[in-house]
Amino acid sequence: MTLDPKTLGQYRNDLAEMLRDQRRRTGKTQTWLARRCAMSQTKVSNIESGKLTPSLLDVEMMLEALGTNGSTASQIITLARTANTEWKDHWSSRRRGLDKKQDDLSRLESTSTEFRFFLLSMITGLLATPDYVRASIADVPGDQSKTIAKKLERQQVLYDPGKSFTFILTEQAVRWPLLPPVAMAIQLDRLASVSRIPSVRLGVIPFSGHIPERPLNTFTIYDRKLATVETGTGALILRDRRDISAYLEDFESYERYAVFGDTCRELLSEWSVFFTRQRK
Secondary structure (H helix, E strand, C coil): CCCCHHHHHHHHHHHHHHHHHHHHHHCCCHHHHHHHCCCCHHHHHHHHHCCCCCCHHHHHHHHHHHCCCHHHHHHHHHHHHHHCEEEEEHHHHHHHCHHHHHHHHHHHHHCCCEEEEEECCCCCHHHCCHHHHHHHCCCCCCCCHHHHHHHHHHHHHHHCCCCEEEEEEEHHHHHCCCCCHHHHHHHHHHHHHHCCCCCEEEEEECCCCCCCCCCCCCEEEECCCEEEEECCCEEEEECCHHHHHHHHHHHHHHHCCCECHHHHHHHHHHHHHHHHHHCC
């Protein structure tokens, strides 16, 4: 199935309709199906009405209980995978207000405990200096002071002892000169400082040696329940466990090429000195 971001909502409605039709064809009630799948009747009702998007596991259990197999089951499972994907384009986020996006991220961070960030081309807001945050949204028209303040406020989550963060940055992400040299040096010093926070593990993949990988996107994994993938025009939000597992495997692969701890801080120091010398 081709993924059309504009019609993801329709996929969810189609999934609800197909699951409802499958149950009715077997002559089973929602209560019967709920009992067989260890769900509440309310949950089954919400799935069939489209109010709740079921996980792939929910769908597989429902199909097994109803005896649905073959091409029909394959079609429904494909719909379930697509229905568990959301698309948020940059233009909609900007119309809504980037400060609202910060509220969404803050809520997501408050309900998650383990975070994995793979940063391909830029430094994320949780690690950024005020100058870097400001520069990263400089192309957005209007007053962005509220957005900047909320981005910086979110950084407090790094000090929560109940959470753990692993950041993997490519050398490109670290050294991309988004700011003037001195400000970039300060930003690299900020990375070194954050790497010493007990809940943070920060690594860099240097452009040296042989790296037989081909990363395409920046992505973040929240616990093992959700992944966000950045593209040039927006972000995909994935909840299918197979998608999340694939990104976890990618993350673990990239992690093997990263350097951490003192070795990482030595590299950051070298690159910081490089930027400092550019001023002279």
